[in-house]
Amino acid sequence: MRILEHPILGAPKKRRQVTFTYDGRELQGYEGEPIAVALKAAGVMVHRYTAKHHRPRGVFCAIGRCTDCVMVVNGKPNIRTCVTPLAEGMVIQTQDGVSVKAEEKGAV
Template structure:
């Protein structure tokens, strides 16, 4: 993981742990998944449906859908709009989701 370029405003908030791609991440209670991953130095959140290139956070307010991830087995979840919780399982979303017919 790359070194974090972000800095937290409140350092004394309680912590929770979750996993990202099998790695344990410590986050502050109240963080969004996107904020927690950014603070941990993770900037590549998913791959583009069109080109396959890496995508990361953009708006951090749920308008752009650049931070879609698989969260607790559910694809297409916006990481910026999902609060971290103890034991959450987060995976990168790779390309488009297949539709079951």
């Protein structure tokens, strides 16, 4: 499920494979790729659920502008996974809603 060669960016550079945890499951991805890319390659499409109606959300804009892909990363909520690089040992969790701090900043 990975893009092997992008028509504009070309082929991705060879990267080191790393292990990370997603909702208690051990998965693998490539160091430096966006977390969302590693999750999609592992078949994960839901990154968070809306607070009010518990509706699933995943990657939408893929450029860090919306909050659909936010997740809890290493205990910190509201991390935009589409623009955050994957690193060895990261602990990633599905998020419920978006925190008040993000709403105050107008990020919702």
